[in-house]
Amino acid sequence: MSLLNVPATPFHYPFAPGKTALVIIDMQRDFVEPGGFGASLGNDVTLLHTTIAPIASLLAAWRARGWPIVHTREAHKADLSDCPPAKRLRGAPSLRIGDAGPMGRLLIRGEAGTSIIPALAPQVGELVIDKPGKGMFWSTGLHDMLKAQGVTHLVFTGVTTEVCVQTSMREANDRGYDCLIVEDATESYFPEFKAAALAMIAAQGAIVGWHTPSATLLGALAPA
Numbered sequence: 390m391s392l393l394n395v396p397a398t399p400f401h402y403p404f405a406p407g408k409t410a411l412v413i414i415d416m417q418r419d420f421v422e423p424g425g426f427g428a429s430l431g432n433d434v435t436l437l438h439t440t441i442a443p444i445a446s447l448l449a450a451w452r453a454r455g456w457p458i459v460h461t462r463e464a465h466k467a468d469l470s471d472c473p474p475a476k477r478l479r480g481a482p483s484l485r486i487g488d489a490g491p492m493g494r495l496l497i498r499g500e501a502g503t504s505i506i507p508a509l510a511p512q513v514g515e516l517v518i519d520k521p522g523k524g525m526f527w528s529t530g531l532h533d534m535l536k537a538q539g540v541t542h543l544v545f546t547g548v549t550t551e552v553c554v555q556t557s558m559r560e561a562n563d564r565g566y567d568c569l570i571v572e573d574a575t576e577s578y579f580p581e582f583k584a585a586a587l588a589m590i591a592a593q594g595a596i597v598g599w600h601t602p603s604a605t606l607l608g609a610l611a612p613a
């Protein structure tokens with residue numbers, strides 16, 4: 390397999406064409422739109438909107454090349470049997486996971502709020518993973534699905550950088566994937582946490598992985 394050298398921090402990322410899945414973490418209405426889980430915690434959801442256009446560009450590039458794509462949703466079973474009190478009772482939100490909000494029950498599978506925003510809606514053939522945790526491998530079977538597709542490298546996008554994206558990236562690194570996170574295709578409700586997460590990921594010789602802007606990554610890909 391010939392690797393592409395994508396300019397990145399802290400040094401070139403060895404991109405594997407056809408073996409690199411685009412991962413889009415939790416771009417669901419519950420985090421991005423008013424009335425969802427993110428807003429119930431007091432966050433300004435508009436801070437996340439800058440990610441939509443870069444993710445859409447990456448999605449189009451992956452689709453044009455027929456490369457693997459993974460969408461995740463943070464979503465629990467309706468009976469909350471996969472949502473421990475250690476998660477559900479955290480903080481003092483206006484609504485908790487499982488409570489009824491304007492887009493249905495928060496973070497519950499099948500509710501309107503857990504659907505991925507229309508601009509990034511999954512297409513047939515793309516993996517869509519409902520994950521009960523912050524990391525995308527916990528209790529999902531995703532590692533076996535990726536292995537079955539021969540995936541060795543992962544490009545991360547989505548929200549929020551320091552919570553579900555960073556957790557998923559760390560889980561992925563532990564499972565042997567070479568991971569890149571796309572700077573303008575991920576965001577946090579706390580800009581300083583995003584900056585810190587990117588720095589932590591790339592520190593100590595890419596201890597978790599690499600980061601680069603979407604334009605740099607797209608510019609390094611051969612024409613579809």
Ligand code: C5J
Pocket residue numbers: 414415420463548549550552553554
């Ligand atoms: C959070 C997530 N922030 N998708 N979830 O609770 O990052």
